[in-house]
Amino acid sequence: MSGxxxxxxxxxxxxxxxxxxxxxxxxxxxxxxxxxxxxxxxxKHGNSDYKDPSDKKYKDKEKMKHKDGSxxxxxxxxxxxxxxxxxxxxxxxxxxxxxxGFVSPLHVKSEPEEDFYHSPKxxxxxxxxxxxxxxxxxxxxKIKTENDKKVKKRKPGDEGDxxxxxxxxxxxxxDGKKKAKKEPEEKWKWWEEERYTDGVKWKFLExxxxxxxxxxxxxxxxxxxxxxxxxxxxxxxxxxxATFFAKMLDHEYTTKDIFRKNFFKDWRKEMTAxxxxxxxxxxxxxxxxxxxxFKAQSEAxxxxxxEEKQKIKEENExxxxxxxxxxxxNHKERIANFRxxxxxLFRGRGDHPKMGMLKRRxxxxxxxxxxxxxxxxxxxPPGTKWKEVRHDNKVTWLVSWTENIQGSIKYIMLNxxxxxxxxxxxxxxxxxRRLKKCVDRIRAxxxxxxxxxxxxxxxxxxxxxxxxxLALRAENEGQEYVVEFDFLGKDSIRYYNKVPVEKRVFxxxxxxxxxxxxxxxxxxxxxxxxxxxxxxxxxxxxxxKVFRTYNASITLQQQLKELTTADENxxxxxxxxxxxxxxxxxxxxxxxAPPKTFEKSMQNLQAKIDAKKDQLSDAKRExxxxxxxxxxxxxxxxxxxxxxKRKAVQRIEEQxxxxxxxxxxxxxxxxxxxxxxxxxxxxxxxxxxxxxxxxIPVEKIYNxxxxxxxAWAIDMADExxxx
DNA sequence: AAGCGAACTTAGCATCTGCGCG
DNA sequence: CGCGCAGATGCTAAGTTCGCTT
Numbered sequence: 001m002s003g004x005x006x007x008x009x010x011x012x013x014x015x016x017x018x019x020x021x022x023x024x025x026x027x028x029x030x031x032x033x034x035x036x037x038x039x040x041x042x043x044k045h046g047n048s049d050y051k052d053p054s055d056k057k058y059k060d061k062e063k064m065k066h067k068d069g070s071x072x073x074x075x076x077x078x079x080x081x082x083x084x085x086x087x088x089x090x091x092x093x094x095x096x097x098x099x100x101g102f103v104s105p106l107h108v109k110s111e112p113e114e115d116f117y118h119s120p121k122x123x124x125x126x127x128x129x130x131x132x133x134x135x136x137x138x139x140x141x142k143i144k145t146e147n148d149k150k151v152k153k154r155k156p157g158d159e160g161d162x163x164x165x166x167x168x169x170x171x172x173x174x175d176g177k178k179k180a181k182k183e184p185e186e187k188w189k190w191w192e193e194e195r196y197t198d199g200v201k202w203k204f205l206e207x208x209x210x211x212x213x214x215x216x217x218x219x220x221x222x223x224x225x226x227x228x229x230x231x232x233x234x235x236x237x238x239x240x241x242a243t244f245f246a247k248m249l250d251h252e253y254t255t256k257d258i259f260r261k262n263f264f265k266d267w268r269k270e271m272t273a274x275x276x277x278x279x280x281x282x283x284x285x286x287x288x289x290x291x292x293x294f295k296a297q298s299e300a301x302x303x304x305x306x307e308e309k310q311k312i313k314e315e316n317e318x319x320x321x322x323x324x325x326x327x328x329x330n331h332k333e334r335i336a337n338f339r340x341x342x343x344x345l346f347r348g349r350g351d352h353p354k355m356g357m358l359k360r361r362x363x364x365x366x367x368x369x370x371x372x373x374x375x376x377x378x379x380x381p382p383g384t385k386w387k388e389v390r391h392d393n394k395v396t397w398l399v400s401w402t403e404n405i406q407g408s409i410k411y412i413m414l415n416x417x418x419x420x421x422x423x424x425x426x427x428x429x430x431x432x433r434r435l436k437k438c439v440d441r442i443r444a445x446x447x448x449x450x451x452x453x454x455x456x457x458x459x460x461x462x463x464x465x466x467x468x469x470l471a472l473r474a475e476n477e478g479q480e481y482v483v484e485f486d487f488l489g490k491d492s493i494r495y496y497n498k499v500p501v502e503k504r505v506f507x508x509x510x511x512x513x514x515x516x517x518x519x520x521x522x523x524x525x526x527x528x529x530x531x532x533x534x535x536x537x538x539x540x541x542x543x544x545k546v547f548r549t550y551n552a553s554i555t556l557q558q559q560l561k562e563l564t565t566a567d568e569n570x571x572x573x574x575x576x577x578x579x580x581x582x583x584x585x586x587x588x589x590x591x592x593a594p595p596k597t598f599e600k601s602m603q604n605l606q607a608k609i610d611a612k613k614d615q616l617s618d619a620k621r622e623x624x625x626x627x628x629x630x631x632x633x634x635x636x637x638x639x640x641x642x643x644x645k646r647k648a649v650q651r652i653e654e655q656x657x658x659x660x661x662x663x664x665x666x667x668x669x670x671x672x673x674x675x676x677x678x679x680x681x682x683x684x685x686x687x688x689x690x691x692x693x694x695x696i697p698v699e700k701i702y703n704x705x706x707x708x709x710x711a712w713a714i715d716m717a718d719e720x721x722x723x
Numbered sequence: 724a725a726g727c728g729a730a731c732t733t734a735g736c737a738t739c740t741g742c743g744c745g
Numbered sequence: 746c747g748c749g750c751a752g753a754t755g756c757t758a759a760g761t762t763c764g765c766t767t
Contacts, residue, residue: 336755337755337756337757339755339756341756341757346758347757347758348758348759349734349735349736349758349759350759352758395729395730395731396730396731397730397731400729400730403757405758406758406759407728408728408729408758408759409728409729409730410757411729411730411731413730413731421731421732424731424732425732428732489760490733490734490735490758490759490760491733491734491735491736491758491759491760492759493734493735527725528761528762529724529725532762532763543761543762543763544761544762545732545733545760545761545762590734590735591735592735592736593735593736595751597750597751600750601750601751604750673734673735675734675735676733676734676735679733679734680732680733680734681733703752703753703754704753705753705754
């Protein structure tokens with residue numbers, strides 16, 4: 001593997017970064033608000049009833065802001081501002097501990113790796129993409145029929161026999177027209193089939209439509225709402241919205257001004273004229289009875305008998321069976337989210353200006369159905385109509401609607417285990433593998449470009465450097481020049497990192513800052529469109545996020561190689577795996593708040609360990625005495641006793657060690673979330689190969705859902721797979 | 724060529740589930 | 746045989762990218 005830089009332990013397991021970077025509630029105090037400039041008031045889309053005057057105001061305000069910054073030309077700039085990023089350059093002659101030795105307190109807007117995106121399109125047809133993105137050795141086409149290694153080849157559609165794992169569900173599918181085809185009893189290996197090459201996503205698509213949120217059930221009349229101390233009966237519409245608020249009473253955000261203001265405004269819109277006249281001050285509203293009622297309800301639900309619970313479960317299962325699957329091109333596929341999002345109060349992440357707004361109930365009239373012409377089109381609920389039925393096989397969604405908060409479109413799509421998602425995922429990793437082949441060249445080039453006389457090129461090159469390494473790695477070159485990043489990234493997760501950079505990069509950054517106000521764009525000659533065009537020239541299909549995928553996967557592979565020791569037992573190997581995974585998660589800044597129960601659960605585990613230790617010393621003592629006994633008696637029976645004691649000791653030792661490993665793992669994982677990288681950035685074939693190589697059951701690494709998503713990888717990767 | 728919207732991926736937290744334990 | 750917890754799953758917001766439009 002070529003030019004991957006290796007990380008030193010410090011950086012990977014790194015102390016300060018993680019500690020510094022967990023989210024904290026008051027981050028906005030320091031960071032001001034996440035600036036929601038991107039909010040573009042799309043509400044025009046037929047949701048005018050929710051259009052909110054204050055939104056407009058917000059928008060206008062935004063505009064003004066933009067104006068004076070004179071930086072409003074492109075999207076990435078919006079983003080930069082929005083994030084309120086800062087890069088502080090610090091001259092690190094001052095050692096780490098002296099962090100206030102900033103040479104230059106300049107605050108410059110900058111971007112985290114993925115912020116330079118945004119490309120112009122380059123017409124790359126879907127078709128081409130498909131074909132080229134797969135590495136030839138795994139071209140399904142080839143595999144298509146008979147090939148190969150372990151696969152007991154079978155074409156989908158043949159009669160089955162493999163363990164009918166999914167049989168039950170599969171059976172029913174056949175009710176429709178697909179009957180003839182006889183649905184495969186075994187799992188369908190879509191990865192062995194020919195792919196579409198022309199942007200077509202499917203030929204046949206049939207489904208039952210979405211499941212709507214249950215209608216509102218008015219509160220029993222004994223549950224009162226009080227206004228200004230006096231009980232008040234609300235109209236069902238107003239009451240429903242009030243219950244949304246009541247359900248959140250325990251949450252901190254019901255105390256936030258913006259939240260309350262937005263809620264109150266939207267709530268009033270649902271009120272009758274009289275209600276509106278009466279209820280003019282949210283502070284005078286008392287929702288506690290409602291809140292108590294819901295708490296009681298949820299208690300009651302927990303206390304339900306198991307028959308009742310069973311019944312609910314069965315009902316859910318029925319719904320799943322009916323609505324949770326579709327038929328796409330002769331195969332029954334699982335739908336990811338077949339339930340429409342229920343109404344409620346919007347809670348954006350971070351300091352969202354729209355928090356508290358009413359997210360309205362979606363009705364059939366809001367829904368667009370997508371299915372094939374020759375399918376049985378889903379029926380809208382009696383007495384209603386769909387907004388539209390279309391037959392667009394160039395997209396993958398089955399149902400869509402426009403949401404009223406941001407005006408964006410929401411979709412119902414297939415599960416990650418489906419062919420359509422899996423192929424795309426596979427393709428993503430193939431693109432990253434292609435990057436592997438030319439990453440040295442690309443790196444060499446951007447380093448060269450740091451010296452360019454064209455500002456544009458320099459900026460592009462520095463940006464690319466950050467995209468490549470920054471979030472993902474920090475090289476240790478002398479530590480003489482350090483850049484400090486501090487901004488809010490996706491989901492308002494704080495990104496905080498100090499990165500040693502090469503001198504040239506540092507100097508360039510200083511240059512970029514010359515003659516600029518702290519609020520100006522650091523990369524003023526760069527936008528995502530330029531960058532992306534450039535990337536596209538460097539490698540077909542290259543976009544900024546490919547670097548993330550590549551760096552994540554290559555790091556996993558490297559770390560696995562480095563951390564796995566042949567003579568370790570399985571739990572120890574798994575710890576190594578998790579550590580490798582953790583290195584990636586840290587690189588990608590995948591953090592989590594330490595689980596609320598973390599301390600407690602750690603203590604529990606420690607208690608178990610202590611207990612196990614006691615048990616072990618007991619067992620050892622017994623072994624000893626058995627041995628002594630055997631020495632004297634020398635009969636078969638005592639010999640046997642010694643043997644069994646010995647075994648017991650061994651077993652307990654093993655258990656103890658397992659617990660200890662578990663404790664280590666958990667501790668190290670305190671504020672790291674492994675799931676995201678595992679699911680989205682790590683080529684699953686690396687993990688599968690590792691499992692095969694070391695004889696680790698793949699279940700130890702991937703749970704059921706993950707195995708379903710990565711079925712293709714589990715099936716096709718052998719132990720010498722190399723990313 | 725920039726701006727926008729559609730489509731699709733990524734993300735962390737909330738809620739649920741089922742299993743091991745007392 | 747219920748309880749509590751950890752891990753699994755659900756949910757939906759917030760990203761990226763592409764390509765169309767103007």
